[in-house]
């Protein structure tokens with residue numbers, strides 16, 4: 077066999093020689109010879125001297141770039157089908173890539189390239205080269221044979237046998253075709269991949285394996301036929317061939333024209349079955365783009381789909397609608413019945429939402445219990461309304477989970493492009509705001525984004541900015557609400573509460589600005605400010621001798637603060653720096669904040685508790701706490717929500733709840749603070765239940781630091797008087813006793 081067939085030559089062209097060497101190194105295992113050229117001019121000289129199966133060429137080279145070099149190669153009649161693969165540093169340079177293809181490149185590799193991909197591509201192209209050469213020699217051989225040069229013919233026959241065995245041992249399927257696209261050669265791999273014997277394949281039109289369903293006219297116009305007619309070489313990646321002429325399978329193939337002299341007389345096709353690669357690709361795409369639980373598009377996919385829908389709508393001048401759906405009461409079900417039940421609800425909800433939509437609409441799971449629906453081309457608001465109503469109706473239908481009938485529901489926010497946002501992010505924010513409005517309006521309803529919501533957002537943004545300034549300029553204030561022991565009436569601590577007097581809008585309550593701080597990323601700054609201020613205050617009262625080890629200041633911590641990684645260590649660091657004992661601080665967290673992520677919360681709280689900080693659960697009774705978690709969490713105090721305390725004497729149910737909370741807390745060694753104590757009868761009721769502590773207007777409103785200092789002093793003085801009275805009484809008794817004894 078001739079050397080060119082056994083060891084085809086390829087040329088690596090790059091002005092950096094190391095890159096040529098790298099290619100040589102990567103292709104080391106293939107039976108071929110790699111030549112190197114470090115300039116376009118050197119490449120042209122080598123191309124004139126040798127017959128190359130393939131050229132791998134860098135695009136950017138000094139003096140002459142790869143495109144120009146390829147144009148000059150193509151201008152030489154003998155080299156018009158040498159396959160060329162360009163190397164480029166950027167896959168985003170679309171213009172350069174297009175220029176490369178129009179100059180005659182068959183492929184691109186982006187640096188740094190995948191070495192396996194390079195080897196596979198080169199292997200496939202070299203196989204085609206071998207087959208083409210073999211067919212050309214075969215034709216030449218027949219002519220020569222006619223000239224009865226027996227010796228030469230024998231040599232060529234033996235060459236052909238060698239080449240046949242070489243081609244039969246490659247994993248790629250190889251087909252040779254004549255001018256009429258009838259198969260004249262098939263190797264063993266082709267027969268295996270097409271699941272037919274070589275005898276059957278040879279003599280059949282190649283169309284039956286490549287495009288059996290195409291009409292003859294379309295087939296003649298196909299790029300496959302055109303490439304052969306025009307005497308070119310081509311590589312395709314995502315095509316389909318037909319096994320047994322009936323079953324499609326994905327292939328990557330290379331085709332090259334076979335010449336007799338200057339005339340194209342047929343072609344060679346080398347192909348690989350890429351089913352496995354496609355499956356892996358599909359699995360990767362599915363992981364990256366689809367929610368693994370419900371099977372609908374995931375959040376990443378949502379952004380891509382929405383951006384595409386908006387681009388489309390901009391071009392074609394139509395609308396796009398986003399519906400954001402949050403399942404109501406999902407968390408309760410999840411906490412109460414466990415994650416499996418929660419998962420089943422999510423799967424079922426995704427199905428139900430999908431069933432309310434058209435084929436062209438898309439459902440996405442945004443995370444947790446939040447879904448989004450994209451309507452890529454709604455006619456009008458009436459259509460959006462209709463979809464929202466349908467979704468709401470289907471989510472309100474009872475679910476049957478673990479044999480139980482469960483009713484949830486949904487809150488839906490609706491926003492449309494271009495009215496409520498001209499980019500994906502703004503549009504989603506608008507839908508989000510509309511959804512929050514639906515939630516605030518009582519849940520299980522839908523809201524369209526409108527001017528009123530926009531106004532509310534603007535006001536929130538404005539408040540957020542003002543709040544940032546207020547923190548920076550120290551314009552916030554802490555007030556302290558006293559807390560009393562219900563047995564001794566001793567002042568045992570205070571709760572620090574934030575106050576903000578806005579220069580224009582007056583007093584803004586924390587229930588308004590704390591959520592804004594959470595939404596605008598200010599909560600950590602705000603929390604740090606509060607904590608610093610509290611620590612300073614503790615230190616000051618300590619220095620003034622007003623408080624001792626038993627007195628504690630409670631600080632409110634929001635769920636968002638607790639979620640910030642390293643929250644507890646930051647907190648403890650500040651205590652250490654200011655030499656404040658942990659025991660003089662109490663951290664108050666709402667029940668809902670604690671139950672949001674109990675595992676994470678548990679770790680953070682344990683760290684705080686180790687530093688002596690007490691942990692109390694605020695607004696207890698308003699959320700849903702799993703009792704098993706409550707037992708496992710490192711807690712010290714439960715605070716009964718003031719809504720229950722307010723109903724003492726009016727609502728037996730609430731009284732029963734207060735009784736149950738106190739009993740429950742005591743049974744797991746927690747102390748109880750009653751919030752919002754306002755009347756004497758409430759006090760009597762709570763004392764009757766052995767409630768430990770209370771705070772509320774009955775004792776005192778929240779006070780400024782100075783007023784608290786006065787109160788502590790008065791409390792101390794009162795206690796002293798009481799103590800003196802008791803001592804005096806004891807003294808009197810003792811004296812009376814002595815007198816009686818002496819009498």
Ligand SMILES: Nc1nc2c(ncn2[C@@H]2O[C@@H]3COP(=O)(O)O[C@H]4[C@@H](O)[C@H](n5cnc6c(=O)[nH]c(N)nc65)O[C@@H]4COP(=O)(O)O[C@H]3[C@H]2O)c(=O)[nH]1
Pocket residue numbers: 557572573574585586587590606631632633634664694695718751752753754771772773774778
């Ligand atoms: N009707 C009535 N109300 C009473 C009575 N006693 C106390 N209150 C009010 O009840 C709230 C108790 O605070 P909370 O449950 O921790 O609830 C707090 C807390 O969740 C949050 N908050 C306050 N300060 C902070 C803070 O520094 N950081 C964080 N994250 N949240 C804070 O804002 C909520 C509201 O705080 P405020 O408006 O100060 O309202 C305070 C207090 O003024 C009473 O007898 N009757």
